[in-house]
Amino acid sequence: MDPSSPVIVGVGQVANRSDDVVDALDLLEVAARAALGDAGGSLRGRLTSIVTQPISIADEDSAALLADRLDRPGAEVGIGRINGAMPQKLVAAACDAVRTGRHDAVLVAGALADASAVRLARSRPGAEDATWTGQMRGGDGGDRRLPPPYQVANAEVQAQSLLPAISYALLESVFAAEAGRTPAEQRAWLGEVLAPFTRAAARWPDVAWFPHERSAAEIAEVRADNRLVGEPYTKVMNAFPTVDQAAAVVVTTVGTARDAGVPADRMVFPWSAAACDEADLPSRRRRLARSGALDAVAERALGAAGIGADDLGIIDIYSCFPSAVQYATAALGIDPLDARGLSVTGGLPFFGGPGGNYGTHAIACLVERCREQPDQLAWASGLGGLVTSHAAGVYGGTPPPRGFRHVDCSDVEASLREDSVEIALDRRGRATVEAMTVFHDRDGTQSAAPVIVSWPDGSRSGAQPADPELASELVGRSLVGSEVRIAPGDEGTPRYELL
DSSP states (O other): OOTTOEEEEEEEEEEOOSSOOOOHHHHHHHHHHHHHHHHOTTOGGGEEEEEEOOSSTTOSSHHHHHHHHTTOTTSEEEEOOSOTTHHHHHHHHHHHHHHTTSOSEEEEEEEEEHHHHHHHHHHSTTOOOOSHHHHHHHSOTTOTTSOOOOOSSSHHHHTTOOSHHHHHHHHHHHHHHHHTOOHHHHHHHHHHHHHHHHHHHTTOTTTOSSOSOOOHHHHHOOBTTBOBSBTTOBGGGSOOOOOEEEEEEEEEEHHHHHHTTOOGGGOBEEEEEEEEEOSSOGGGSSOTTOOHHHHHHHHHHHHHHTOOGGGEEEEEOOOSSHHHHHHHHHHHTOOTTOTTOSOSSOHHHHTOOOTTOHHHHHHHHHHHHHHHOTTSEEEEEEEETTTTEEEEEEEESSOOTTOOEEEOOHHHHHHHHHSOOOBOSSOOEEEEEEEEOOEEOTTSOEEEOOEEEEOTTSOEEEEEESSTTHHHHTTTOOOTTOEEEEEOOGGGOOEEEEO
């Protein structure tokens, strides 16, 4: 066995579901110590790099503070970006760093304490919203860890549909239309897709936020405690970010692990990794229901490992919303109802979605499964933005025959930048609806009904109803494939009327 082969040797996770208010940095430390303890041996003294996912919008110091708490003040420290693909990218980078000898061992960790922030705010009436979601809504778009502001020339911006609960539901209508399903039929089918996720969450009673199994009907049924959000999604189909969770992963080489006395049964081998970013939002892509970047990640990560999707026995697909799952299954060429299951954690709606750190939890759970089933190969994918940033890796309980391979996708990114759809900013006339949703507020009212439309020349626009009352009339309906009349509106938002 090549002593320079990268291995994951320790994983740790923690969740606080009590009524106590906890600090994200404390959770981070607990997860990190658990990961080091899980590895066994004397690996803590070999840590030369500590990388964290941001524990808040303003986080500049968590990696350095964690290094001090672990008594590793000389370790190189770094902080990732607020992006669901980032944990997978960080683990892949850690594999490169140890394989080349730049570092002996790398700790990748992240935490979020939004549930505690909510408890604290409730105990102090009038307190500022300190949750991750609240910070994202009020955060400074210039922060170095936030993605750059999206261009105005996107249909999603025109349609005022950038809120994830709206944007992913908007894309869901595309998948429903391609399958020939009504919104209600799509919702029932999604219940079938997501029910196995709940069974996966139930496997982690100490860490998952909702660790109990639900039936497809329970997931899809609209009721007082499971209201509609962005149609066709019910509340439980949405990512749940208000959690107190932390996870950590320790990456080193076979040689360093042996020298530190790490037992062989702790080692899980990264086989391959790939990452690729889209040039822009879905409205600028030729097909709304496909991501060229994700397709490339799937093809190249599997190809580098020398396997196909049928060779995978363990799968975790990033699952912030059901449409994200379908993008990934399309890229892998597998059925969303695949009997292998699509999540080892339960996904962001049921396991919990801690900011940009869900991917660290996914890899930690995947490592546990690989140890239980060392003859199986595993897949983990991460997604950031609006289906814009992608990363994935193949893992196994045995060494990769080709060695670890980190694949470059820069050529794909360049081609995606060159091939984009024009956005019609001020056009008026008849256009065809390609995507739509109705967004329901907490009080049950319908506050938005955005559409993405295509023009005869192939360009696209986004729009909101000209009549604010139309949103309520569209509940339960799909306009995909219908023609509407578009006219420029106020503040750059085109308006549509039914024909």
